[in-house]
Amino acid sequence: MITKIKAGVIGTGHIGREHARIYSQLPNVDFVGIYDADAGVAQRIAQQYNIKRFASADDLVAAVDAATLSTPTSTHFSIGKLLLENNKHVLIEKPITDDPQQARELVQIAQSRNLVLQVGHIERFNPALRALEAKLTRPKFIEAHRLSPYPGRSTDIGVVLDLMIHDLDVVLHLVRSPIIHVDSVGVAVLSKGEDIANARIRFANGCVANLTTSRISPEKMRKIRVFQDDAYLSLDYQNQSGEIYREVQRQITREAIPIEKDEPLKLEIASFVDCVRARREPVVGGVQATEALIVAMQITDQIAAANAGQPGGAAQSPALQQVASATAIAGV
Numbered sequence: 001m002i003t004k005i006k007a008g009v010i011g012t013g014h015i016g017r018e019h020a021r022i023y024s025q026l027p028n029v030d031f032v033g034i035y036d037a038d039a040g041v042a043q044r045i046a047q048q049y050n051i052k053r054f055a056s057a058d059d060l061v062a063a064v065d066a067a068t069l070s071t072p073t074s075t076h077f078s079i080g081k082l083l084l085e086n087n088k089h090v091l092i093e094k095p096i097t098d099d100p101q102q103a104r105e106l107v108q109i110a111q112s113r114n115l116v117l118q119v120g121h122i123e124r125f126n127p128a129l130r131a132l133e134a135k136l137t138r139p140k141f142i143e144a145h146r147l148s149p150y151p152g153r154s155t156d157i158g159v160v161l162d163l164m165i166h167d168l169d170v171v172l173h174l175v176r177s178p179i180i181h182v183d184s185v186g187v188a189v190l191s192k193g194e195d196i197a198n199a200r201i202r203f204a205n206g207c208v209a210n211l212t213t214s215r216i217s218p219e220k221m222r223k224i225r226v227f228q229d230d231a232y233l234s235l236d237y238q239n240q241s242g243e244i245y246r247e248v249q250r251q252i253t254r255e256a257i258p259i260e261k262d263e264p265l266k267l268e269i270a271s272f273v274d275c276v277r278a279r280r281e282p283v284v285g286g287v288q289a290t291e292a293l294i295v296a297m298q299i300t301d302q303i304a305a306a307n308a309g310q311p312g313g314a315a316q317s318p319a320l321q322q323v324a325s326a327t328a329i330a331g332v
Helices: 014-023 039-049 057-063 073-085 100-112 127-135 159-175 264-278 286-307 326-330
Strands: 005-010 029-035 066-069 089-093 117-120 139-147 179-187 196-203 208-214 221-228 231-236 241-248 251-256
Touching (some): 005 014, 005 057, 005 264, 014 029, 014 039, 014 066, 014 089, 014 264, 029 039, 029 057, 057 073, 066 073, 066 264, 073 089, 073 100, 100 286, 117 264, 117 286, 127 221, 127 231, 127 241, 139 159, 159 196, 159 221, 159 286, 179 286, 196 286
Parallel strands (some): 005 029, 005 066
Antiparallel strands (some): 139 221, 179 196, 196 208, 221 231, 231 241, 241 251
């Protein structure tokens, strides 16, 4: 096992700066440096952590074993491919790309070179979700709300790829059944793409998920509720709190779910580092991220078609048919 990995960050915007902070704190990491197209921003962060500011992405790639990629989504494929083809392990911020075929290509490169390709679906590392999974049996209905004020960033993509994709990944992980129907609506308010979206997803095993996302809300909210035969579970990702409701002797009881709070991003990056050191499969690899991306693209296509006055996407579109299994995606 590698004792320490040389790590870097490409893209030091809002989330990239947080990756830099955490890499600087991890004991199994030699935090080499960063690259950002904005040299002034990069220089300030480099001075803060006493690391190198690289003049180009190529220079950083040559100096590291692994890197976080937190640039705009449209650049994920080209820079991710650069890293992988130079035999570097990669943690790409979500979404993996904005094109499923490009995502598959990154997966194939990583698999062929035995490299770790992890994608930043951070809620999978939220202690609240881990607590929910311990209580989960067979979900029958899932409702998720993810609301935030207008961010002024990540507006190169709509709210489905920006925010809802977190909930799509979680729901696919919890339900583990083929999708048979998707019905979506959404509207643009301040951006070119949709700022508010709702998707209702029906699975082959009977489960239904209803997801609502907005990035023009006056309040922040990240909640999920799961209904199953024996209980109803309510979780708050933001506050890392949860409750479970059960029927006991014809009365509904409420019980707090014990959650050991921690910083999800720190857990995510530490897990990535451990996977690189031990050459293990990541919690959210390229295959799972591609599955979530395919569904997200189906939703955005439906919204775009509806807003253009065209018929909505078919329930069994080619995109949804590709979500049948991780094996199908990995083997394309």
